Amino acid sequence: MVTNTQLKRSVAFATICSVLFLAGCQEEQQAQQAQPKAPTKVDVVTIKTESVEITESGAGRVTAYRTAEIRPQVSGIIQKRLFVEGSTVNEGDVLYQIDPAVYQAALASAKADLAVANANAASVKEQADRYSRLVKQSAVSKQEAADAVSAWKQAQAQILAAEAAVKTAQIDLNYTKITAPISGIVGRSAVTEGALVSAAQSTALATIRQISPVYVDMQRPATAVLKMKRSDAGQEMPVSLVLEDGAAYDEQGKLEFSEVSVDETTGTVNARARFENSQAMLLPGMYVRATIVTQTIEDAILAPQKGITRQPDGSTVALIVNADGVVATQKVEVGDAIRDQWFINSGLKPGDKVIVGGLQKVKAGDKVEMVESGAADSSNTQTQG
Helix, strand or coil: CCCHHHHHHHHHHHHHHHHHHHHHHHHHHHHHHHCCCCCEEEEEEECCEEEEEEEEEEEEEEEEEEEEEECCCCCEEEEEECCCCCCEECCCCEEEEECCHHHHHHHHHHHHHHHHHHHHHHHHHHHHHHHHHHHHHCCCCHHHHHHHHHHHHHHHHHHHHHHHHHHHHHHHHHCCEEECCCCEEECCCCCCCCCEECCCCCCCCEEEEEEEEEEEEEEEEHHHHHHHHHCCCCCCCEEEEECCCCCECCCCEEEEEECCCCCCCCCEEEEEEEECCCCCCCCCCCEEEEEEEEEEEEEEEEEEHHHEEECCCCCEEEEEECCCCEEEEEEEEEEEEECCEEEEEECCCCCCEEEEECHHHCCCCCEEEEEECCCCCCCCEEEEC
């Protein structure tokens, strides 16, 4: 049985223990408060200048540099096809041979008519010369002499007509050999040997496409064209391509022109770039993704977007760390977004340390420990469209 004396002793012992424990805690808190607070670690990016390319991207289609549809200029039967479908032909190469027999006969007939005209002209000229002498002797009338001169002039005209007929017959005969008007890749043939073709037919016998160089037709926003005109930028801006399979095309082209009219439904302007296409990788009708470098800005200042905070009043600020390792608030003016960075118009300069990690843990005036971040190592190209 516990006596009153034992109970009192137990209570007194517990009280003493509590007092000693509280005293120890207070001493520990005081010791902790006496120790200086360690600086908060934050991630920072050092601002630097760099070259920035402003670009715009859009879909495009490859178009042949030149296209020629082969059609006959005389009628007749195809005797030979002198090319291999899909092969490269040069300007002037014979592609088809039309049966020339009829045109050879027409040329021979025209030459015969010319010979007759020359023979008649010789006789008429001799008579005109004789009458011109006789009229002085009153041996022939003046009318007869004038008629002789007129006959000579008519004979000369007949010679000219006969010569023209010979040239026409020769041209028709030459047209029986259908030649390539341009150099390029010839497509499939629409006719075979023995087919009857006509000079008035609408169906092309074959088509030649020149694919070195080639054009890439695309559509540009009208606003981009206006910006280019205001900045006096040249038309020949670099253009790069991504092919249908996602691979980058290793050849760079030049923007050649943009049309002066804007499509009312899309608000875009048709533009055309030229590529040499030396390896014939680009084929007419192929879909590509085109990127135009519209402007290159030297000594541009970029800052990571996560280091820029927008205030309720619409202004933008950055937390920077000064030379003493103290956080300060810096107002900045931002421009266009370039991937995960802002183009800085004003407020930051090279060498500034912008906090990009740990923003929630610090405020202006705090002492911090900086850890350099690689957030600034992103692409230096802005893409529009």
